[in-house]
Amino acid sequence: MTETSPADSGRIAFLGLGHMGEPMAVNLIKAGFDVVGFDVVPAAVGAARDAGVPCVDSALEAVAGAAVVLTMFPSGAILLDAYRGVGGPGLLESAPPNTLFLDCSTIDVAQAREAAEIALAAGHRSADAPVSGGVVGAEAGTLTFMMGAEETDLAHITPLLEVMGKKIVHCGGHGAGQAAKICNNMLLGISMIGAAEAFVLGEKLGLSNQALYDVISTSSGQCWAVTTNCPVPGPVPTSPANRDYVPGFAGALMAKDLGLALNALEHAGVAAQLGPLAARIYRKFADEGGAGRDFSGIITEIRGRSEG
Ligand code: NAD
Numbered sequence: 001m002t003e004t005s006p007a008d009s010g011r012i013a014f015l016g017l018g019h020m021g022e023p024m025a026v027n028l029i030k031a032g033f034d035v036v037g038f039d040v041v042p043a044a045v046g047a048a049r050d051a052g053v054p055c056v057d058s059a060l061e062a063v064a065g066a067a068v069v070l071t072m073f074p075s076g077a078i079l080l081d082a083y084r085g086v087g088g089p090g091l092l093e094s095a096p097p098n099t100l101f102l103d104c105s106t107i108d109v110a111q112a113r114e115a116a117e118i119a120l121a122a123g124h125r126s127a128d129a130p131v132s133g134g135v136v137g138a139e140a141g142t143l144t145f146m147m148g149a150e151e152t153d154l155a156h157i158t159p160l161l162e163v164m165g166k167k168i169v170h171c172g173g174h175g176a177g178q179a180a181k182i183c184n185n186m187l188l189g190i191s192m193i194g195a196a197e198a199f200v201l202g203e204k205l206g207l208s209n210q211a212l213y214d215v216i217s218t219s220s221g222q223c224w225a226v227t228t229n230c231p232v233p234g235p236v237p238t239s240p241a242n243r244d245y246v247p248g249f250a251g252a253l254m255a256k257d258l259g260l261a262l263n264a265l266e267h268a269g270v271a272a273q274l275g276p277l278a279a280r281i282y283r284k285f286a287d288e289g290g291a292g293r294d295f296s297g298i299i300t301e302i303r304g305r306s307e308g
Contacts, residue, residue, distance in 0.1 A: 004159050006032040010067025012160065013038070015059055015082070015091075016105070017048040020131070021072035023138040024104070024164045025053045031163040038062040063095040068160065071103045076111030079103060083118055092122040100125045100156055104145070106257060109178045109264050112148065116174035125153050126174060129161060130181040134249055142166045146184075148176035179264070186261035188225065189254055189278040189295070195225040196299035199232050200306055209234050231296040240294035248294035255279075255286035 014025040017039040028035050029052055037053040038061070039045050045055045056062050059082065063069050069091060073079050083101070084090040091101075101119045103112065107130075116126035127149035137143040143165035149157060154170060161168050171180040198221065202212040213235035217227050229248065230236040240248035258279035265272050282290075285298050 004155075006034070006159070009033060009156065009159055011036060011065050012068045012070055013059075013062040013066035013095075014053070014070050014072070015039070015062060016072035016074075017044045017053065017055070018072065018074075019135050020104075020138045022048050022051055022053065023135065024070075024072065024143075026051050027138075027141045027164050028160065029053060033160065033163070036062050036066070059091060060089065060094045063091050063099070066095055066099055068100045068102055068156070069095055070160070071101070071105055073103075073105040073107075075105070076107030076115070079105060079107060079115055080111060080118075083115060092119060092124060095124065097123045098125060100127065100153060102127050102129060102157060102160070104129050104131055106130045106181055106253075106260065107178060108260050109175050109182065110267060112178040113175040116148075125150075125156075127153055127157055128175060128177040129157065129168075130177050131165065132181070132184065133165070134247075138164070144169065146171050146177040146180040148172060148174050148178060150174075178260075182257060182261045182264055185254070185257040186275045186278065189258050189261075189282055190274045191223045192225040192229070192231065192254075192296055193278055193281060193298060193302075195223065196231045196296070196302050199299060200302050203303075204306065225296070229294075229296050231299040240296055241299075245293040245297035245300070247292070248296070251282060251286045251290035251293050251295050251297065254295040255282040255291070258282050 011034045014035050014037045017025060017037050025035055025037050037048050037055040038059050049055050071079055083092050101124055103115060112128045119126040127147060129145045129147045131143040131145055133143040141164055144167040145161045145165045147168060147170045171177050199209060209232040216222060230239040231241055233241040240246055261275050262279045265275050285301055290297055
């Protein structure tokens with residue numbers, strides 16, 4: 001742990017108290033940080049207050065005395081609107097000079113770089129630190145943070161992140177955290193489709209799921225999609241397949257992240273084939289009933305198309 005006290009970080013305005021934000025804010029408070037929360041949805045504010053997060057009535061009130069503005073929003077468009085303000089002053093204008101804007105949402109790489117640019121131009125500091133680990137990791141304080149930040153801002157951010165997570169990877173300058181996150185999740189989406197196709201093929205060829213698992217998990221096809229989040233029930237008791245694909249990591253979030261990966265592939269001029277295909281497959285899965293199911297539920301769609 002870093003040798004600083006929570007008071008050294010100053011007040012944290014925590015904006016976006018949803019599935020992830022609320023438990024992250026609770027962990028900061030439990031560790032002694034001075035946190036004030038806000039969410040645009042009154043029910044989220046109510047739930048956060050019940051969980052022990054002191055909340056105020058507006059985002060501008062929250063950021064007024066803040067040293068750090070931590071955001072956990074659904075999208076980059078929402079983040080940029082909040083920074084700039086829509087029909088009134090935004091967060092950048094309302095925060096004290098040199099505030100550290102720490103965005104933990106998963107957003108487009110280009111939007112993350114734009115957010116950093118406008119924060120710096122307004123006299124503030126900026127870092128992107130998207131997470132992996134889901135709601136379970138947010139509650140347990142075991143998230144992984146992928147950081148895009150200047151070296152000089154790391155010392156300020158690290159004590160907060162160490163409370164909310166167990167692994168912090170400094171990926172590079174502004175936007176690098178988001179870049180790493182979408183590269184990882186693009187690979188995850190592709191590998192889950194591959195794992196699901198392998199298990200459906202195994203079923204068709206008369207293999208038991210356990211026999212195929214025993215081979216893949218100790219052979220060159222081994223991957224997280226098989227050994228931790230196995231798309232068939234049985235071999236990995238904790239995988240969502242054992243509870244009818246209750247997430248876990250929801251299909252809607254995988255579709256969102258693959259959409260961000262698709263933007264980045266196009267932007268960067270990468271002649272990828274599997275990333276765009278995975279994005280299409282998960283968009284369809286989410287649109288046709290899979291949005292609230294674990295992304296490993298893609299196997300039921302593959303099985304369905306393989307009948308007859
Ligand atoms: P969520 O929709 O539950 O929470 C987002 C919250 O932001 C909502 O409560 C919403 O009302 C609030 N909000 C929107 N605009 C706001 C504004 N202008 N000011 C204040 N609050 C505002 O989403 P979530 O599941 O908590 O995810 C948050 C982010 O984390 C997303 O970017 C998501 O992609 C990412 N993420 C989620 C998971 C997961 O498992 N849920 C895992 C990794 C990353």
